Amino acid sequence: MKTLHTLRAKAGISAAAVLLSGVGLSLATASPAAAYAGYCNKSVTRSSALGSVSFVFDAKIPAYNGTMDCYMNQGADSAAVEALQTTLNECYGRSLTVDGIFGPATKTALEYAQGKADIGVDGKYGTETRRGLKWYWDQRYGSRWGCARLGDVIHIGV
Incomplete structure (x- = not known):
């Protein structure tokens, strides 16, 4: 009888350890997503000026309620996707329909x-x-200017 009780106790401890380790794994995988403000739902305009108001350049960047720290993937449908599609067409030579739908072609x-x-x-x-x-x-x-990374200094060729 004592042996059966010991086996049940060990089985219970093992089950609890497995359950707790599973909870730990799910918490560990959730933390990287917590770094993002949310799912990109809009776009924001970032501007860069050179010399005078006649040399102001704008780029539309995907955002979540005003912050650029957002994420999206296939299945998204928003103005943020339109901003990404425009950049993929203009800067990377893709020929996407700019429709705001993050489908297989956008991926x-x-x-x-x-x-x-x-x-x-x-x-x-x-x-x-x-x-x-x-x-x-x-x-x-x-008119159109060109492509540059955010934070890069934009130079105009004369």
């Missing part, structure tokens, strides 16, 4: 751009992708 185009940017290729958009991609910039009071 494939993003994987291509991630490869060109030499960052992790997973077809998902997040901080590393935002920092690594070149973004499409256009002149506010004129």
